[in-house]
Amino acid sequence: MHETxxxxxxxxxxxxxxxxxxxxxxxxxxxQCFFAGSSLLKQxxxxxxxxxxxxxxxxxxxFMPALTMRLWAEERKSGTLELxxxxxxxxxxxxxxxxxxxxxxxxxxxLFTFGLxxxxxxYAALDWGPVVAAYAATLLMAAAYISVGMFWSSMFRDxxxxxxxxxxxxxxxxxxxxxxxxxxxxxxxxxxxxxxxxGLSPYKYFESISRGVLDTRDFVYYLCFCGFFLYANALVLQxxxxxx
Amino acid sequence: MIEVHELEKNxxxxxALKGISFTVARGEVVGFLGPNGAGKSTTMKILTGYLxxxxxxxxxxxxxxxxxxxxxxxxxxxxxxxxPLYSEMRVDDYLRFCAEIxxxxxxRLKSAIGRAVELCKLERVLGKNIVELSKGFRQRVxxxxxxxxxxxxLILDEPTSGLDPNQIVEVRKLIxxxxxxxxxxLSTHYLQEVEKSCxxxxxxxxxxIVADDSRDRLVAALPxxxxxxRVRGPEALVLRQFSELLPCRSSAIARxxxxxxxxxxxxxxxxxxxESLARLVVKNNWELLELQREQATLEDVFRSLTLEASKExxxx
Numbered sequence: 001m002h003e004t005x006x007x008x009x010x011x012x013x014x015x016x017x018x019x020x021x022x023x024x025x026x027x028x029x030x031x032q033c034f035f036a037g038s039s040l041l042k043q044x045x046x047x048x049x050x051x052x053x054x055x056x057x058x059x060x061x062x063f064m065p066a067l068t069m070r071l072w073a074e075e076r077k078s079g080t081l082e083l084x085x086x087x088x089x090x091x092x093x094x095x096x097x098x099x100x101x102x103x104x105x106x107x108x109x110x111l112f113t114f115g116l117x118x119x120x121x122x123y124a125a126l127d128w129g130p131v132v133a134a135y136a137a138t139l140l141m142a143a144a145y146i147s148v149g150m151f152w153s154s155m156f157r158d159x160x161x162x163x164x165x166x167x168x169x170x171x172x173x174x175x176x177x178x179x180x181x182x183x184x185x186x187x188x189x190x191x192x193x194x195x196x197x198x199g200l201s202p203y204k205y206f207e208s209i210s211r212g213v214l215d216t217r218d219f220v221y222y223l224c225f226c227g228f229f230l231y232a233n234a235l236v237l238q239x240x241x242x243x244x
Numbered sequence: 245m246i247e248v249h250e251l252e253k254n255x256x257x258x259x260a261l262k263g264i265s266f267t268v269a270r271g272e273v274v275g276f277l278g279p280n281g282a283g284k285s286t287t288m289k290i291l292t293g294y295l296x297x298x299x300x301x302x303x304x305x306x307x308x309x310x311x312x313x314x315x316x317x318x319x320x321x322x323x324x325x326x327x328p329l330y331s332e333m334r335v336d337d338y339l340r341f342c343a344e345i346x347x348x349x350x351x352r353l354k355s356a357i358g359r360a361v362e363l364c365k366l367e368r369v370l371g372k373n374i375v376e377l378s379k380g381f382r383q384r385v386x387x388x389x390x391x392x393x394x395x396x397x398l399i400l401d402e403p404t405s406g407l408d409p410n411q412i413v414e415v416r417k418l419i420x421x422x423x424x425x426x427x428x429x430l431s432t433h434y435l436q437e438v439e440k441s442c443x444x445x446x447x448x449x450x451x452x453i454v455a456d457d458s459r460d461r462l463v464a465a466l467p468x469x470x471x472x473x474r475v476r477g478p479e480a481l482v483l484r485q486f487s488e489l490l491p492c493r494s495s496a497i498a499r500x501x502x503x504x505x506x507x508x509x510x511x512x513x514x515x516x517x518x519e520s521l522a523r524l525v526v527k528n529n530w531e532l533l534e535l536q537r538e539q540a541t542l543e544d545v546f547r548s549l550t551l552e553a554s555k556e557x558x559x560x
Contacts, residue, residue, distance in 0.1 A: 006344045010330075017332045079328030083389075086292040086324075087345045088317040241296045243255070 003089045007097025008104070011071070015105045020066065025109050028063050032056070036116055048127070049117055053134045053210055057203050060145055061174055065166035067106065068149025069159040071098050072233075076157045085241070091234050095150075099230060102146045107139065130212040137209035140222045144202045145170060147229035154236045177201030245270040245397060245427045246291065251300035253286050260286045262451040263300065268444075270396075273423035275438035276431035278448035279550050284431040285325055287448070288401050291429070292322045304397055318347065321390035321426075325401040327382055331375040335366060335385055338374060339392055346393040356392055364388040364418060380411035387418060391426070398422060400430040404437060416441055435542045445542070449550040462545050470538040471508045472497075473521060477530030479504050489524050490517060503533060 015021045032052060039051025075081040084094060114135075120126045149166040156162045175181045176197050186194045198204070202225060205218045246268040253261040261283045268274050276284045289295040291302055293313045302309045304316045330338055339357050348356045361367060364384040369377060374385060383403065390398055403419060404412045412434070420441045422428060432438060438445050438459065445462055447455040455462055475482055479496055482504065486494040490510060498505040510517050518535055525532040 002347070003345060006341065010333075010341050013337070014330070014332060078331070079324060079326055080330055081328075082289070082294050082324045083322070083328050086294050086317055086320070086322050087342075088314045088347060089345060090314070241294065 003087075003093045004097045004100070007089070007094055008101045011098050011101030012104055015101065018070075020070070021105065024063065024067060025112070028059070028109060029112055031059060032113060033116070035059075040120075049120070049131050049134060052113070052116060053138070056138060057141065057174060057206055060141060061167065061170045064106075064142065064145035065149045065152075065163045065170065067102055068146050068166065069153055069163040071102065071150050072154040072237075073156050073159045073162045077159075081240075085237070091237050094237070095230055095233055099143075099146060099150060102150070103139075103143060106142050106146070110135070110138065110142075130210065133212040133214070134210035137206045140209065140219070141202055141206045144222055144225045144229075147226040147233075148173075151229040151233045151236070154233050173201050174203050175201075177203030177207075245272075245305060246429070247301075247303045248287070248291075249301045251287065251290060251302055252298045253283075253290060253295065254298045260451055261290075261297075261300075264448065264451070264453045265300075266446055266453060266456055268427060268429060270427055272444060273419075273428045273430070273442050274444045274446060275442035276429055276446055276448065277435070277438055277546060278431075280433075282448045282550070283451040284448055285401055288322075288399050288429070288431065289324075292320055292399055293317045294324075318393075319396045321393065321395035321398045323386045323390045323398075323400045323403055325405070327386040329374050329382060329385060329389075332373065334371060334373055335377070336370045338385065339388055342389045343392045348393050356394065359394075360388040360392040363391065363421070365414075380407055380414070383407060383411070383415055384418070387415070387422075391422060396427060398426045398428045398430075400428065402431055402433070404432065404434060412437075435546060439542055447546060447549050454549040454552070455545070459542060463539065463542060471510055471517065471521070472505060472534070472536050472538050473508065473532065474503055474505045474534040475525060475530050475532055476503045477525070477528065481528075482506070482530065485524060485528065486521075489520060505534075507538070 035055050036049065036052035039054070072081070075084060085091075117126060117128075117131045121128070148169055149162070152166045152169065153159070153162040156165070179198070182194060182198055186197065189197075202222070205221050208215060209218050246266075248267070249265050250263045251261050251265070252259070252263050260281075264283070264287065276287070278284050286295065290297050291304065291309060293309055293316055296310060305319055307316050307319075309316045330341075333341070336357070339360060340353065343353055343356050361370065364387050366381070366384055366388055369381055369385075374382065377385065383406075387400070387403065390400065400419070404415050407415060416437055419428065419430060423441060430437075430442070443458065445455065445457065445459050446453055447462075479499075483494055483496065483506070486506065486508060490508060492509050494506055494508045496504050497507045508517075508521075521535065522532055
C-alpha cells in the first residue's frame with residue numbers, strides 16, 4: 001500500500017511537471033465544452049449533457065493514449081525502469097501506482113467539467129440521474145483506455161509507437177461497437193464469433209451505463225477489461241527479468 | 245555477505261555468464277574488472293534482482309536473490325550503469341522518492357536524506373532540477389540515491405565512467421569513504437580506481453572469472469619479465485656488452501649525468517641474470533648503482549588475463 005502510494009505520488013507529480021498535463025487539460029476541456037455548448041445553444045433545446053457525453057468516446061480515443069504513452073516507455077528509454085525494478089516493490093504495486101496516477105489525473109481534469117451541469121442545473125430543470133451515471137461511465141471508460149495504453153507503453157521504448165499502437169487498438173475496439181462496421185468486416189465469420197466481438201467493445205457498455213441503466217454486467221465487463229490488460233502489463237514486465 | 249555460485253545467464257543464444265562463483269565478505273570493497281561485454285553488468289543485475297539467472301544461485305546476507313527478491317532488494321543500494329535519473333524531478337524530491345520507496349520510515353526521512361546529501365556534497369544543488377545538473381553532479385545524485393536508505397551492500401556499475409579526471413577523484417574518494425561502512429562491489433574500466441579503492445579484484449572475461457585476489461598478489465603473480473639497472477659507464481659500450489651477455493633487447497630509458505638507467509627484457513628466465521650482469525659491470529670497472537626487477541602493473545595483469553581468455557574462447 002505504502003509503495004503504491006509513493007509511486008502514485010511521483011507519477012502524479014511528473015504529470016504536472018511536464019507540459020502534457022496542461023496541454024491535455026486545456027485541449028480536452030476546450031473541445032468538450034465546445035461540443036457541449038454547440039448542442040446546448042440551440043433554440044428549443046432541453047437542458048441535458050448529451051452534447052458533452054455524445055462525442056466523449058471519440059475524443060477519448062485520441063486523448064487517452066497521449067496520457068499513457070509515457071508511463072513505461074519513458075522509464076525504459078531513460079533506464080529508470082532498471083532502478084524501479086530493483087526497488088523493493090512488487091510489479092503489481094508499480095502497475096497499480098501508475099494506473100491510479102493516470103486515473104487521478106484524469107479525474108482531476110474531469111472535475112473541471114462539473115461546472116457545466118452545475119450551471120445548467122441552476123438555470124433549468126436538469127435530470128441529474130443520467131448526468132451522474134454518465135460521469136461514472138466516463139471514469140470506467142477512462143480506466144479501460146488507460147489500461148490499454150499502459151499495456152502498449154510497456155511493450156515499446158518509443159512513446160510515439162506506444163501512442164500509435166494504443167490509438168489503433170482503441171479505434172478498432174470502438175468501431176466493433178457499431179453493428180454496421182462489424183457486419184462489413186465479419187460477413188464471413190460465424191454469428192457466434194461476431195456476437196463475441198461485438199461484446200468486446202467498451203463503447204457499448206459506456207452507452208448503456210450513461211443512459212442511466214445500472215447493470216452489474218457492465219461493471220463486470222470493465223473490471224475484466226482492465227484486469228486483462230493490467231495483468232498482461234505485469235507479464236511483459238516480468239518477462240523482462242528473464243530476457244534481460 | 246554475498247555468495248555467488250555457478251551463476252549462468254543466457255541472452256537468447258548468447259552466453260553472458262558461463263558459471264561464475266565468488267564470495268564477498270562483510271565490509272570488503274571488491275573491484276569488478278573486465279572488458280566490455282565480459283559479464284560485469286549482468287552479474288550486478290542478477291544480484292540486484294533486475295534479471296533472473298538462467299542457472300546457478302546468488303545470495304545476499306544468506307537470502308537467495310530469486311526466492312527472497314524483495315528482502316534482498318531492501319538490503320541493496322544500486323547505481324546502474326549510465327546513472328538513470330528522473331530528469332524532470334528536483335534533486336531533493338528525487339532523493340525523497342528513493343528513500344520512501346525503499347521503506348525509510350517517515351520519521352527518519354529527513355536525517356537519512358541529510359546524511360546522503362552531506363556525504364555526496366549535494367547541498368548546493370538540492371533545489372535544482374536534475375536535468376540542469378552537470379555529469380559529475382548527476383553521478384553524485386545517483387550515488388546518494390544508492391546510499392540514502394543505508395543499505396548493507398552497495399552495487400555500483402561503473403560509477404566513474406564519463407567523468408572528467410577531477411570528478412573521478414572526487415567520486416573515488418566518496419567510494420573509499422563509503423567502503424568503510426558498507427560492503428561494496430563496483431565495476432570499472434579504470435584500473436587505477438581498483439588500485440586505489442578496492443581491497444580485492446575480480447577480473448572477468450568472456451563470462452568467466454579469470455582472477456580473484458588482492459591487488460598486490462595479482463601483480464606479484466605476473467613477473468614483468470624485465471630488469472632495471474642503473475649503471476655509471478659509457479652508454480654505447482654498456483649497451484653492447486649487455487647484448488653480448490644476454491640474448492635480449494636492452495635499451496637506455498633514463499639518463500642522469502653519467503648514470504644511465506637501462507631496461508633489459510630478460511623474459512621469464514630462471515637463470516641468475518642479475519649475478520652475471522653484476523660481474524660484467526665489475527669486470528669493466530663501471531659502477532652498478534641499482535638493480536631490480538620491474539614491477540608489473542595491474543594493467544599488465546588485466547591485459548594478459550583477458551587476452552588469454554579471449555584467445556582460448558576463439559580457439560574453442
